[in-house]
Amino acid sequence: MTNTQTPTADEQSGTDDGRQGEDAERPTVLVPLEVLEGESMPDGTSELLANARVILLGYHVIPEQTATEQAREQFGETAMKKLGEFAERLTAAGAAVETRLVFTHEEQATINRIIYEHDCLAVLVPNSIDDPESVLVAVRGTVGVERTTQLIAGLFAGTDVGVTLYHILGPEENEGDAETLLNGVRTDLVERGMRPEAVATRIEQTETPIDAIARVGEEHDAVVMGETDPSVTTFVFGMPSKQVSERFLGPVLVVQRERSEDGDEAN
Amino acid sequence: MATDDAGPEGAPEPPVEHDVDPDEGELERTIGLVGGLAIGIGTMIGAGIFVFPGLAAENAGPAAALSFAIGAVIALLVALPASELATAMPRSGGGYFFISRGLGTGPGAIVGLGLWLGLVFASAFYLVGLGSYAGQVFTEAGIALPISPAVPLGVAFGIGLTVLSLFGTENTASLQNAIVIVLLAILTLFLSYGSLDALGVFGAESTPERFFPPGGVLPVLQTAALVFTSYLGFAQIATVAGDIKDPSRNLPLAMVSSVIIVGVFYVVTIFVATSAFGSARLGEFGETAMVEVAREFVGFPGALAIVIAGLLATFSSANASILSASRAVYAVSSDEIIPKAASQINLKYGTPHVALGLAGGPIVVLTATGQVELLAEVASFLHLVLYGLICVALIQLRRENPEWYTPSFECPAGFAVAGVGAVASFGLIAFMQPASIGVGIIVMAAAYGWYRYYATDVELKGDF
Structure with a gap:
C-alpha cells in the first residue's frame, strides 16, 4: 500500500493540513464499499475520480450480538488488503487516496462520521461505467450550488468530460428564472x-424529479445530484439518490451539504 | 442527563486509541447512554420483580425489601470500581478483561470461564422464569395443562433464542430499548398505585406484618444472597464497553444509574407485594406471585398487564444473558485460554456460531433441570467471585499504577469502596445454600484445572 495513507487519530489532522497545494484544490469524494460482502470498486470509478481526493471507506456491518473487535480480528487483514488493491487502482489513475476501514453495527453512523471527519464534498454511489464522457448535473x-460547482470543476476542468446542467421547473417557476440560475x-x-x-x-x-433524473441520466455516463432535503433525512443512500442509481445503473455522485461545526450530523 | 462536557450534544468525541488500528481497521461505537441503560436495566429487571418476590417474601417476609437493598448497595460498591476499570480499558469482555490484565492469567481464566458459566446459569434461571410466565398465559386463558409447562416452555425458548441469535437478529438494540421503556411504564403505574393503596390512600391501610422474619437477620442475608441474581446486569454493560460511545462518560453513568433505578423498583415491589398478601401466601404463588398481587389490586386487567410485562422482562433478560455468555466465550477464546476456534465468526451471518453454541447448549440443559433457586444462586456465586476480584483488581492497579492505567473516571474513595466491595461480595457467598456453594466451587476448580492444563503459557497481565 505504497500510496495510501491510513491516518491514525494523531496523524489525521496532520494529513489534512499537510496536503500539498495541488491536493488542497482537489474535491474530496467519499467512496464507501462493503468490502467483505464482495462489493468491489466498479470499472471506471478511478477514471471518474482521477482528479479527486478520494476517501476510500471499506466497511463491514456486523450484527449487534457480535463484538466489532471480534470481526476485526478475523477479517481485518483480508479487508485491508482488498482496500489496498482498490487504492492502488485509484492512485494509478491520478487520484489522491486515503483509506479507512471500519467495522460497525450501523452503516449510516459510520458513513456520516467519515463524511464529517474528512469534510467530504460528495459521496459516490458506485456503479460501473466506460470512460466518462458526459455527466448530468441536477x-x-x-x-x-456552490459545492456542486466546486465538485464539477475540481473533477472535470481540464478533461474531455462534458457536463449538462439540468433543472426541473417547479410549479411556481418560469423558464427565465431557470435560465438565469443555470447560466450563473x-x-x-x-x-x-x-x-x-x-x-x-x-x-x-x-x-417527478427522480423519474426525470433517472431517465435523462441514461443519455449520460454519470449523474451528479444533491442530497435529500436535509430537514427530512441525512441518508446518503436515502431514497432519491438510491432510486436514481438503481434505475440509471451508472455511478451517482451525491453532493453533501455543508456539515455544520457543532456536529449535528455526528449523532 | 444534562451534563455533557464533550461540548454541544453530539459533537465528535475524542477517539479511543484502541479503536483505530492502521493494519486492521477501526471500530465504530454505536451504543449511547440510553442503549447502555437499556442493556443494564433490561438484563436485571426481569428477575427481581417478576421471579423473586414470592420466593423472597417466603424466606424473609417484608424484610425482603431490605435484602434487595443490601444487594443494591453491594452492586453499587462494585459498579463504581468497575466503572473506573472500564474507562481505563473500554474493551469488550468487561470484568474478565479487567482481571486478566490487572491480576494475571490465572485469576483471569477462573473469572473468564466462570463468567461464561455464570451467565449460562443466569440465562437458564431467566428461561425458567420466562417459561413460568408463558405458562401463566395458559392459566389466564383457562386452559388446564396436565403438567407444569414452565420448564418445557423455558427449554423451547432457550432453543429458539439461541437459533435466533445465530442468524443475525438485527435491531435487537432498538427492540431492547422499546421493551425497557414499556416495562418501566407498566411498573411505574402499577407500583405507584400499589404504594398509595398500601399506605391507605384508597381505603383502609393494610396491616403490616412484623418486618423481620422469625429467624431475625439471618434469613434476610440469606435472601440477599439468593436475590443478588437480580443485579447481575450492570456488569453486562462493561462487556459491551467496546461498543459504547464516549465511554468515559457513558459507562459509569449507565452502570451506576441502572443499579440505582432497578434497586428502587425492587424495594418498592416487595413493599407493595407484602402489603397485598402475607408472606406465606406470596410464597405459595411462586415465580408468578406478582400476577396475583396485580389481580388483588386491579383485577384481571392488572394480572394481564403483569403477565405481559413479565414475559417481556424475562425474555429480554434471557436474551441479553445468552448474548453476553457468547461474548464471554469470545473474550477467553481470543486470549487463547480456550481454543481460538471458539470465536470464529460465520461470514454469512456475521455471528459467532461456535460461541453461541457453547452458550446455548448448556443453557438448555440447565433450564431442563428447573431448579430456580439453585440456578440463581450458582449464577450469583460465580458473579460475586468476579465482582470481588474486580475490586481487588482496582486496588492492585492503583497500587502498581502501570503506565497504561489512565482511567478517565475515578472511583471516589477508591481503596475504601473497593475494599468494602470485595469483602461484601465474598461475604455474601457465605449466606448461600450449601448445594449452591458446592456447585460454584466445582465450577471454579474446573476452570482453574483447565487453565493449568491448557493455558499456563498465556501471559495476559498488562497485555493490550
Whole structure:
C-alpha cells in the first residue's frame, strides 16, 4: 500500500493540513464499499475520480450480538488488503487516496462520521461505467450550488468530460428564472477552469424529479445530484439518490451539504 | 442527563486509541447512554420483580425489601470500581478483561470461564422464569395443562433464542430499548398505585406484618444472597464497553444509574407485594406471585398487564444473558485460554456460531433441570467471585499504577469502596445454600484445572 495513507487519530489532522497545494484544490469524494460482502470498486470509478481526493471507506456491518473487535480480528487483514488493491487502482489513475476501514453495527453512523471527519464534498454511489464522457448535473436551486460547482470543476476542468446542467421547473417557476440560475452556474464553472463549450444546459417541466433524473441520466455516463432535503433525512443512500442509481445503473455522485461545526450530523 | 462536557450534544468525541488500528481497521461505537441503560436495566429487571418476590417474601417476609437493598448497595460498591476499570480499558469482555490484565492469567481464566458459566446459569434461571410466565398465559386463558409447562416452555425458548441469535437478529438494540421503556411504564403505574393503596390512600391501610422474619437477620442475608441474581446486569454493560460511545462518560453513568433505578423498583415491589398478601401466601404463588398481587389490586386487567410485562422482562433478560455468555466465550477464546476456534465468526451471518453454541447448549440443559433457586444462586456465586476480584483488581492497579492505567473516571474513595466491595461480595457467598456453594466451587476448580492444563503459557497481565 505504497500510496495510501491510513491516518491514525494523531496523524489525521496532520494529513489534512499537510496536503500539498495541488491536493488542497482537489474535491474530496467519499467512496464507501462493503468490502467483505464482495462489493468491489466498479470499472471506471478511478477514471471518474482521477482528479479527486478520494476517501476510500471499506466497511463491514456486523450484527449487534457480535463484538466489532471480534470481526476485526478475523477479517481485518483480508479487508485491508482488498482496500489496498482498490487504492492502488485509484492512485494509478491520478487520484489522491486515503483509506479507512471500519467495522460497525450501523452503516449510516459510520458513513456520516467519515463524511464529517474528512469534510467530504460528495459521496459516490458506485456503479460501473466506460470512460466518462458526459455527466448530468441536477441543479435544484441556488442553495448549496456552490459545492456542486466546486465538485464539477475540481473533477472535470481540464478533461474531455462534458457536463449538462439540468433543472426541473417547479410549479411556481418560469423558464427565465431557470435560465438565469443555470447560466450563473455555468459562468461559475468556466471561471473555475471548465471550457465553455463543455457545459450545456437543459430545462424541463416534467414528471417527478427522480423519474426525470433517472431517465435523462441514461443519455449520460454519470449523474451528479444533491442530497435529500436535509430537514427530512441525512441518508446518503436515502431514497432519491438510491432510486436514481438503481434505475440509471451508472455511478451517482451525491453532493453533501455543508456539515455544520457543532456536529449535528455526528449523532 | 444534562451534563455533557464533550461540548454541544453530539459533537465528535475524542477517539479511543484502541479503536483505530492502521493494519486492521477501526471500530465504530454505536451504543449511547440510553442503549447502555437499556442493556443494564433490561438484563436485571426481569428477575427481581417478576421471579423473586414470592420466593423472597417466603424466606424473609417484608424484610425482603431490605435484602434487595443490601444487594443494591453491594452492586453499587462494585459498579463504581468497575466503572473506573472500564474507562481505563473500554474493551469488550468487561470484568474478565479487567482481571486478566490487572491480576494475571490465572485469576483471569477462573473469572473468564466462570463468567461464561455464570451467565449460562443466569440465562437458564431467566428461561425458567420466562417459561413460568408463558405458562401463566395458559392459566389466564383457562386452559388446564396436565403438567407444569414452565420448564418445557423455558427449554423451547432457550432453543429458539439461541437459533435466533445465530442468524443475525438485527435491531435487537432498538427492540431492547422499546421493551425497557414499556416495562418501566407498566411498573411505574402499577407500583405507584400499589404504594398509595398500601399506605391507605384508597381505603383502609393494610396491616403490616412484623418486618423481620422469625429467624431475625439471618434469613434476610440469606435472601440477599439468593436475590443478588437480580443485579447481575450492570456488569453486562462493561462487556459491551467496546461498543459504547464516549465511554468515559457513558459507562459509569449507565452502570451506576441502572443499579440505582432497578434497586428502587425492587424495594418498592416487595413493599407493595407484602402489603397485598402475607408472606406465606406470596410464597405459595411462586415465580408468578406478582400476577396475583396485580389481580388483588386491579383485577384481571392488572394480572394481564403483569403477565405481559413479565414475559417481556424475562425474555429480554434471557436474551441479553445468552448474548453476553457468547461474548464471554469470545473474550477467553481470543486470549487463547480456550481454543481460538471458539470465536470464529460465520461470514454469512456475521455471528459467532461456535460461541453461541457453547452458550446455548448448556443453557438448555440447565433450564431442563428447573431448579430456580439453585440456578440463581450458582449464577450469583460465580458473579460475586468476579465482582470481588474486580475490586481487588482496582486496588492492585492503583497500587502498581502501570503506565497504561489512565482511567478517565475515578472511583471516589477508591481503596475504601473497593475494599468494602470485595469483602461484601465474598461475604455474601457465605449466606448461600450449601448445594449452591458446592456447585460454584466445582465450577471454579474446573476452570482453574483447565487453565493449568491448557493455558499456563498465556501471559495476559498488562497485555493490550
